[in-house]
Amino acid sequence: MGRKSLKKERQKEIIEAFYNVAKKEGLENTSVAKVAKELDVNNSLILHYFNSKDELIFGLINYILDNYKSLYNPNHSGDSRTKLISTINNLFSREWNSLIDDGVFYSSFALVFRNKAIQEAYKNMHQSLRNYLTEVIKEAQTDNVVEVENAKETAELIFILVEGSYYYLSLYDASTPVYEEKIKRYKKAALEMLKINEKV
Incomplete structure (x- = not known):
């Protein structure tokens, strides 16, 4: 139960960072790497929760x-x-x-x-x-x-x-x-x- 909640929290943080980058640079210029940089984490962490940019867009x-x-x-x-x-x-x-x-x-x-x-x-x-x-x-x-x-x-x-x-x-x-x-x-x-x- 706690793990599920943590996953949702992490996904929410990533989506908010994705939104912030898209707001500054435009959606078309937003990438997994830029979202990772915004959060100061490794790209692999983003890809652990979202397999692609399309999944981020659904989020x-x-x-x-x-x-x-x-x-x-x-x-x-x-x-x-x-x-x-x-x-x-x-x-x-x-x-x-x-x-x-x-x-x-x-x-x-x-x-x-x-x-x-x-x-x-x-x-x-x-x-x-x-x-x-x-x-x-x-x-x-x-x-x-x-x-x-x-x-x-x-x-x-x-x-x-x-x-x-x-x-x-x-x-x-x-x-x-x-x-x-x-x-x-x-x-x-x-x-x-x-x-x-x-x-x-």
């Missing part, structure tokens, strides 16, 4: 997913309305946008066009996030907080808006008023899709 995708999931709060103690609004606020926040470096995210995403396994991993990652939002919307539907017909379709549309927003906003400086203005407008559009019942 990175899971790392990205775990970071995104940290913005969700499935154990939220508030009511379904509070949970839903809190989730939308998180999706359209600086915190969401700053979780993962855009360069690393889009570089690893580009691999979906060349590697079916990476494509599947990304698809699963995106689906997991959509499933969570769907469940939050369904809870709000049950409590008559929202007036949407199809929770799954609404979650899908909100995520299309989120992903398109951040793709476009990556061209802007996040500290400018223009950025803030746009993100507020996109969040408002997401809330309008939900048709929140103000009387509940």
Whole structure:
């Protein structure tokens, strides 16, 4: 049991180092040797836990997913309305946008066009996030907080808006008023899709 935990801890350290190197040098320039140098260990230690760069990339995708999931709060103690609004606020926040470096995210995403396994991993990652939002919307539907017909379709549309927003906003400086203005407008559009019942 202890050994398994140690292995996971070591793998997490390696993935974090892989991410840090990719952030500084670009994913395409990141190698096992550079990750080993970042951690001040021998290459063989990295290869003991990950057989190849592709395995490191799979680990990175899971790392990205775990970071995104940290913005969700499935154990939220508030009511379904509070949970839903809190989730939308998180999706359209600086915190969401700053979780993962855009360069690393889009570089690893580009691999979906060349590697079916990476494509599947990304698809699963995106689906997991959509499933969570769907469940939050369904809870709000049950409590008559929202007036949407199809929770799954609404979650899908909100995520299309989120992903398109951040793709476009990556061209802007996040500290400018223009950025803030746009993100507020996109969040408002997401809330309008939900048709929140103000009387509940």
